[in-house]
Amino acid sequence: MKTAGRVLLMAIVLVAAAAPWLAPNSPDRQFDGYLFAPPTRVHVAGAGGGAYFYPMRIVSRLERRFEEMRDRPVALAWFDGRLLSSADEQAPLLLLGADSYGRDIFSRLLYGSRASLGLAVLATLAAMLFGAAIGGVAGFAGGTIDEALSRFSDFVLVLPAIYVVLALRAVMPLVLPPGRVFALLVGIFALVGWPIVARGVRGIVASEREREYVTAGRALGAGPLRLLGVHLLPATRGYLSTQATLLLPSFILAEATLSYVGLGFPDTVPTWGTMLHDASNVALVADAPWMLAPAAAIFLVVLAVNLLVQGSGRSPVQLEP
Amino acid sequence: MGRFFVRRLAFALLLVVAVSSSALLLTRLAPGDMTSELGLRARPEEVARTRARFDLDRSPAAQLGGWALRAARFDFGESFLYSRPVGGLIRRAAGNTAVLALAALAIATLAGIPLGIITGSRRGALAGAIRTASLVCLSIPPLLTSLLLLFIASRTGWLPTGGMTSVDAVDAGWLAWMLDVARHLPLPALALALPLAATFERLQAQAMTETIHQPFVVAALARGVRGRQLLIDHAWRASLRSMCAIYGLAIGALLSGSFVVEYVTAWPGLGRLMYEALRARDVYLVAGCAAMGGVFLAFGSVVSDLLLFAADPRVREGQTA
Numbered sequence: 001m002k003t004a005g006r007v008l009l010m011a012i013v014l015v016a017a018a019a020p021w022l023a024p025n026s027p028d029r030q031f032d033g034y035l036f037a038p039p040t041r042v043h044v045a046g047a048g049g050g051a052y053f054y055p056m057r058i059v060s061r062l063e064r065r066f067e068e069m070r071d072r073p074v075a076l077a078w079f080d081g082r083l084l085s086s087a088d089e090q091a092p093l094l095l096l097g098a099d100s101y102g103r104d105i106f107s108r109l110l111y112g113s114r115a116s117l118g119l120a121v122l123a124t125l126a127a128m129l130f131g132a133a134i135g136g137v138a139g140f141a142g143g144t145i146d147e148a149l150s151r152f153s154d155f156v157l158v159l160p161a162i163y164v165v166l167a168l169r170a171v172m173p174l175v176l177p178p179g180r181v182f183a184l185l186v187g188i189f190a191l192v193g194w195p196i197v198a199r200g201v202r203g204i205v206a207s208e209r210e211r212e213y214v215t216a217g218r219a220l221g222a223g224p225l226r227l228l229g230v231h232l233l234p235a236t237r238g239y240l241s242t243q244a245t246l247l248l249p250s251f252i253l254a255e256a257t258l259s260y261v262g263l264g265f266p267d268t269v270p271t272w273g274t275m276l277h278d279a280s281n282v283a284l285v286a287d288a289p290w291m292l293a294p295a296a297a298i299f300l301v302v303l304a305v306n307l308l309v310q311g312s313g314r315s316p317v318q319l320e321p
Numbered sequence: 322m323g324r325f326f327v328r329r330l331a332f333a334l335l336l337v338v339a340v341s342s343s344a345l346l347l348t349r350l351a352p353g354d355m356t357s358e359l360g361l362r363a364r365p366e367e368v369a370r371t372r373a374r375f376d377l378d379r380s381p382a383a384q385l386g387g388w389a390l391r392a393a394r395f396d397f398g399e400s401f402l403y404s405r406p407v408g409g410l411i412r413r414a415a416g417n418t419a420v421l422a423l424a425a426l427a428i429a430t431l432a433g434i435p436l437g438i439i440t441g442s443r444r445g446a447l448a449g450a451i452r453t454a455s456l457v458c459l460s461i462p463p464l465l466t467s468l469l470l471l472f473i474a475s476r477t478g479w480l481p482t483g484g485m486t487s488v489d490a491v492d493a494g495w496l497a498w499m500l501d502v503a504r505h506l507p508l509p510a511l512a513l514a515l516p517l518a519a520t521f522e523r524l525q526a527q528a529m530t531e532t533i534h535q536p537f538v539v540a541a542l543a544r545g546v547r548g549r550q551l552l553i554d555h556a557w558r559a560s561l562r563s564m565c566a567i568y569g570l571a572i573g574a575l576l577s578g579s580f581v582v583e584y585v586t587a588w589p590g591l592g593r594l595m596y597e598a599l600r601a602r603d604v605y606l607v608a609g610c611a612a613m614g615g616v617f618l619a620f621g622s623v624v625s626d627l628l629l630f631a632a633d634p635r636v637r638e639g640q641t642a
Contacts, residue, residue: 158336158618160577163595167344167607170599171351253462257581260464261596276468280585282482285468286475295465303460310456 002311008304016113023107037098055091097290108270115271120251123189131197139205153195333619344611355602398605407609418590425513433518437525458519463578467512467585483587528560561632572621
């Protein structure tokens with residue numbers, strides 16, 4: 001089970017890294033006449049031997065009905081700068097259909113994984129760094145500092161995280177360039193995520209502090225910073241990796257939720273959240289289920305992490321969004 | 322024991338006060354205010370009048386003080402968005418959220434706990450199937466379940482897609498209204514309940530596996546206690562202690578999850594109201610929503626304490642838990 005989770009996670013990371021090569025189309029290119037086009041069906045064995053497909057032609061704009069042009073098959077080009085693409089510039093290969101702007105959903109999904117995963121990973125690292133620093137100081141210093149820091153992190157922990165994220169994001173200017181949104185979201189997620197890390201680190205540091213090796217270190221003249229950084233914090237490594245598996249999926253979801261409600265990335269940036277936002281019209285999605293593809297991607301990541309957690313003998317929990 | 326509850330109540334009160342005042346201050350101190358909702362062509366005197374109406378011309382401290390004094394008499398100010406007293410708006414929305422959350426909690430409990438007892442005490446195909454289903458459900462958070470259920474509902478027409486009532490049900494009398502709400506409730510409630518049920522199942526299974534290997538269960542088995550009685554009266558009762566703590570956390574999860582579900586399925590609850598208020602910088606409505614959220618959280622922690630009290634005789638007899 002653990003191996004399955006690990007393999008799945010590795011595969012997702014690899015796909016995200018290789019997105020420009022794997023994606024058949026540019027994620028921003030809008031194909032005229034392909035709005036809400038269904039996924040292209042690829043036929044494996046053609047007359048000439050290679051794989052081919054029939055390009056789509058819109059029949060009714062009102063009903064969004066498409067028809068394959070059976071009389072002109074288009075061959076697939078392998079390794080033409082990309083892994084797989086259409087040989088004809090004008091007839092796009094849409095493996096998961098097109099969205100409301102006629103953009104290739106499959107390519108956007110691949111590119112979107114970079115923003116969504118990158119954001120979640122960075123935010124997780126930031127939250128852990130922040131939490132380890134504060135928890136370490138609280139556990140090492142003890143006394144009033146410990147009391148104040150612990151009370152504060154307990155207070156933040158009680159709050160439902162998504163509301164804190166929502167409130168912090170909503171009070172910032174709504175329209176920002178994508179780069180700023182990325183930095184802002186990393187900051188907000190780290191702010192919301194650190195207390196849960198800090199509490200555990202504090203407990204471990206406070207108990208490790210009493211051990212002989214720390215006394216020995218102190219006797220040898222190690223200062224508080226050296227004791228904390230070199231001797232105490234490494235003891236929290238196992239705990240931190242556990243926390244990472246909790247934080248990562250919840251940050252992916254937080255991005256998706258924010259973008260879904262229109263407080264995350266602008267629509268032009270492909271992320272799993274903005275893609276779901278595009279799929280928020282129920283009436284449209286009923287006829288175009290491929291627009292829910294990002295939901296499947298999020299599911300796969302969360303499943304991979306849960307498999308990892310379950311495989312290492314703990315219970316995966318879903319107590320935050 | 323009395324002191325314990327007094328302390329918990331004091332904590333609850335503090336939580337409500339802290340949450341609502343920090344929400345008010347955050348909204349107030351953030352750049353921009355509600356007057357931008359009036360449009361670019363709003364006359365300066367109108368802007369000034371609106372600012373005065375919501376105390377934005379006073380200092381943040383004076384505004385907070387004035388609000389707190391009035392809130393102590395249950396006057397929560399007026400909403401800018403709805404031009405109505407905040408108190409009434411909050412009561413309505415909180416009622417709707419409570420209905421949704423209680424329905425979800427009931428479903429999650431009735432499904433999760435019995436299934437957890439099975440998977441925690443048995444091996445075999447059935448337990449394996451439940452475990453797999455639970456792992457899958459756990460990987461579909463409320464954002465995805467609500468989108469998915471909405472998609473299924475719009476494809477099949479089994480359930481209404483979103484909202485809490487139909488348009489014509491408002492004037493049709495009390496009973497018809499209740500029936501209409503009951504028809505709209507299953508979709509959001511199920512969306513909220515599925516991940517929670519899976520969480521309950523996993524945690525109950527873990528607690529069950531832990532208790533079933535304890536000496537007192539083996540002793541009961543040796544005394545001739547068999548089957549269901551051993552499982553329920555002895556093992557399950559002892560595992561309840563750790564489950565009670567989960568219920569306190571579940572309230573937070575329900576509140577977080579209900580925001581997403583309410584947004585996606587257009588359920589007019591507290592989460593949606595909070596979102597609208599935040600987007601419009603509706604100061605008093607934000608503070609009111611936050612206060613109500615705090616009440617929910619405090620209520621959850623008190624209920625969890627009471628459950629613990631009922632389940633564990635050691636707590637009743639005044640020993641520390």
